[in-house]
Amino acid sequence: MPSNLITRLKRAVKGLLYQSEGDEPIDVVHWGDAGRLTKKELLRLGNHPADSDVESFSSDEFFADLTADPEGADEEDRKTAERFRGLKELLREHLSGLRAYRVDEADVHYYVVGKAEDGSVVGIHTKATET
Secondary structure: OHHHHHHHHHHHHOOOEEOOOOOEEOEEEEEEEOOOOOHHHHHHHOOOOOOOEEEEEOHHHHHHHHHOOOOOOOHHHHHHHHHHHHHHHHHHHHOEEEEEEEEEOOOEEEEEEEEOOOOEEEEEEEEEOOO
16 A cells, blocks of 8 residues: 555655745655654654754644635646645545654754554655744
C-alpha cells in the first residue's frame, strides 16, 4: 500500500508550493516503521538537531489557509486551493494519527505525517521562511 500511496502523493504535490516569504516546494516523506512518532523521533527522522523546537498541531490548522478560496482569488489561486484540498483528503484517507509539526531552525520545517497501514510514517514536508 505505501508504494501506491507514495506515488499518489508525489503526483499530488508536483508543482505545489508552500507560500511564505519565499515559495517552497513540497516533498513526500516515507520513513519505515518508527513506532510511536514522538517529537524526538521526528527530529531524528528529519535529520534535525536534537535541541530544535517542535510544535505539534492539527493537520486542519496546517491546511486552513492553503485550502481556502480567498475573496477576490483568481482562477489560478482557486485551482491551487483545490489541489491542496485534494492533498489534504488523500492524506486523511490513507493515514491514521495525522498531525502537523513545525520544527524551528534557520528555516522553519513543516511536516504533516501519519501512519500508513504497514506502520510506516508517511506524509509531506516543506520549509518556510518566516521573520
